[in-house]
Amino acid sequence: MAQWLEVAIRSISFLTILFIITKIIGKRQIAQLSFFEYIAGITIGSIVAEASLARERSIMDALIAIGVWGIIPMLADYIAMKSKTARSVIEGHSTVFIKDGKVLEENLKKEKYTIDELLSLLRKKDIFSLSDVEYAVLEQDGNLNALLKKDKRPLTRSDLQMPSVNEKEPYTVIMDGHLLVDSLAKSGKTKEWLDQELEAAGVTIENVFIGQINSYGELYIDLFDDQLQAPAPQERPLLLANLKKLAADMEIFALATDCEKTKKMYERNAADIQRIIQQATPYLSN
Template sequence: MPEYTVIIIRSVFAFFFVLLIARILGKKQIAQMTFFDYITGITIGNIAASLAINTNIQPLNTIIGMIIFTTFSILIAFFALESLKIRQIVEGSPTTLIQDGNIIEKNLLKVRMTFDDLMMGLREKNVFKLADVESAVLETNGKISVMKKTENNPLTPKDIGLPVESEHAPSLIIMDGYVLRKRVQYLGYSEEWLLGEIKKQGAEDFKDVFLAQIDSKGNVHVDLYNEEKKPQQVKQKPLLAAQLRKMQGDLESFAIQTDDQVAKKMYLNQSKELQDLINKVIPYLKE
């Protein structure tokens, strides 16, 4: 058998064998990988590369080597979950670099990190001033976690007591012109309603839609095959808020124009009640 044929066969086998090992080891994002995970992955990859192109190595030997590394990786990961000491030996522990706004120089020296490295890690977290940092920790995966000082944190609706409507992830309801009927029904909508929504955005039929999503507020986002047909979409909730304000203003105007005291009082009371209603619902009418 020609040598290149052997290499092709061994490469295909090595590829699928490494794929099998990766599935056995489980999913782990690169950003979450520890130094141990990184070294183990490189070693298994090198063994697989040797199996693919080094015809002087017996395939069985490389397979045994990969199985041993995989087995030890699984065992160590299991024991690390059960034991804090083993976890600290294998993964290490986080190192505090900044505490109470002060840099801990001895810990920088301990992890062999320069001030420039520290500042680069802070900038990756959108922090450019040391004065903004309350605490910074070097994680076991080499990333820096930053906690800003309280006065530098962004303001949230919770901080000012503003009620907001909870949301869930948007759902795909049309794909390649095909309506996902079960999903539409599960969300409580009808195909007739959906057709009306996509027509507002320039589609004549479902087949004109490449993708369509619906969010928890009932807003439908449509991506057409022909985007030139898509008109400027009117946002319904801000429009409703504006209409309510107009109605409240009209009631006040009627109260001023009439000479009938009973009618005047009625208009003012209705205007006040409508204003109270607007104050309650306005947080939910924001896009």
């Protein structure tokens, strides 16, 4: 067998084995790997590189070595799941860097972090002032999580006593100018509805780079031609505007009539519509 062909076959074989082992271990990012997964990955890579090029090496020996090193992280994960003590040894534990707004210098030294590195980690979280931080902890994977002080946190709907808005995941129904039939069916929309929306926007499906249906049932489209701007969905703002117009009409009718009974009816209807507007505004505003 030609040398180049043997090297190619060995490389493809080992690449396939590595792919299988990676799928078994899981989809962790590099920063999320445990100590055993990290050293096993480096070792397996070295074994594969040498076995692919060293023709005098037995393929069976390489497979046994890869198998042993592939079992190590899986065995370590199993032990870590069964024992909290083992989990602390294998995966480590989190370390508090800031508590009650105070930097814990001893913990920084323990983890061999400088204050500059701490500031850098905070900046990655869009935090540029230590005085804004109430609590910060370094997780086992090396990521820093920080809790801002109460007066430094962004406002939420609950802070403003506004009703919460539950949103579902969007459905991608058009990709690269092609209709995704299964996704369209899951969204609860029909092909006829999609055609009407595209016609209203003045585009054809072939011109759409990506199209999504959001949790409100509206179609968002992005076109291949970046110079063209697709119109934004107007159903919700239009409905809100019609409700406001209806409330205003009720108030006008109440002022225009001399019948007290009719006036009270119009005023009552106007008040009911205003309550509906107040409740629906968070859902109908873009």
